[in-house]
Amino acid sequence: MTSTAAPWSHAPVRVGLVGAGPWAQGVHARVLAAGPETELAGVWARRPEAAQETAAPYGAAVAARFEELLDTCEAVAFAVPPAVQAELALRAAKAGKALLLEKPIAEDLGAARRLVDAIEEAGVVSQVTLTNRYHxxxxxxxxxxxxxxxxxxxxxxxxxxxxxxxxxxxxxxxxxxxxxxxxxxxxxxxxxxxxxxxxxxxxxxxxxxxxxxxxxxxxxxxxxxxxxxxxxxxxxxxxxxxxxxxxxxxxxxLDYEESWPVLRREFATAVRTGVSGELDARRGLRLQTLIAQVSEG
Incomplete structure (x- = not known):
């Protein structure tokens, strides 16, 4: 079990956030800005006013374009619909950014496979926000x-x-x-x-x-x-x-406030060591494969 009690001895991971909805504001922005393992480097969203509202409490920058966000961070967290995540995360992986993904990692199995292939080809770290598993x-x-x-x-x-x-x-x-x-x-x-x-x-x-x-x-x-x-x-x-x-x-x-420090510490550790944990994009692909079995009958 991961301990969050030990002091964090590395520089905080600079994470850019994609999305500015209720989950992005209520969880991702708040948790990433809390540190010490991470800092919220910037926010990009389809609606600039929502991105500003999400970034402002933490003094984070607002990116005008997705590519601008990538220039300001070493990792990217996503809080957007699965189809949007799969497309943008693939681009972020090709840009060499570590990925903190939401579940499901894509809207369909084909997109999930393409994303995981890109992650493995780029050799970047990934982690999926399966909330329960961090408690x-x-x-x-x-x-x-x-x-x-x-x-x-x-x-x-x-x-x-x-x-x-x-x-x-x-x-x-x-x-x-x-x-x-x-x-x-x-x-x-x-x-x-x-x-x-x-x-x-x-x-x-x-x-x-x-x-x-x-x-x-x-x-x-x-x-x-x-x-x-x-x-x-x-x-x-x-x-x-x-x-x-x-x-x-x-x-x-369960008090899910106990999950977030564990998730943050494990993601930052993965980024700093270059080694993804058990709950990575490959795990997300396995779950997407099982879901596809149901859909296919």
Whole structure:
């Protein structure tokens, strides 16, 4: 487990931020500016006024063009729709910039493969913001699961995000919970139950979709996903069953402020050492491959 208690002995990584929506303002800009491992070097967004609003609290520069942002930083963080991210991140990788990517890393499998190919050809560091995986409680759950004899699992990721508000965005409404919540649940099932060999889906991802995963170790897991249900609070829960006691991951009481220092430290460490961690773009591609299995039927 990464320790953020030790002093940071390197220069802060200068990170440019692409995007200026609620997630960029509420998480990425704030977390990157908090340091000491990183500093917010600049912000670029399609709407200049939103970029200014995002950059101003931290005294960061506002870039007039994406290429201008690349000139001011050594790494780029993205908080934009998947299709936009895949295009711009590919350009950033070719420019030699380390990448902090959102999930999913692209809108479709072909774009995800092209992005990962560009990252590997350029030899740049990458990391994916799979929020749960940076929380200490999640890591304890995954570690405990690695020592358990798991036969099967069930998961439930539900929210009302698509019913209105800041996250009822066009790409989420078009593609639904599979593309938005799918990376989270498939990542957790793959990490805790065992490597997924096959996943099938039933239902409408814009309303409710059920996933059935077959794992290489013989276990079977199922997951219910929806972003369109009227729930007072979001549900993100994974339950593992086998020969030992039940193991449960439940995000309802997690304070995600504990995730961000871990994410920031691990990304900056990867940049300074030149070595990506487990949750890199290749991990994002694996999750995109599993999602494509569902879409293809």
């Amino acid at each position: 200490p409680e999640t890591r304890r759950f995954v570690e405990a699961a690695s020592e358990a004899d798991v036969f099967g699992a069930r998961a439930c990721f539900l929210s009302d995000a698509f019913l209105g508000g800041a996250f009822a965005t066009p790409w989420r409404l078009e593609h639904g919970a599979l593309l938005d919540l799918g990376p989270h649940v498939l990542d957790l099932l793959d990490a805790s139950v065992g490597r997924i060999s096959r996943v099938r889906g039933t239902g409408d991802p814009r309303r409710w979709i059920e996933l059935t995963c077959e794992h290489e170790n013989g276990a079977v897991s199922q997951a219910s996903l929806s972003g369109s249900v009227n729930v007072a609070e979001g549900v993100a829960r994974v339950e593992l069953f086998g020969s030992g006691p039940e193991l449960v991951f439940d995000s309802s009481e």
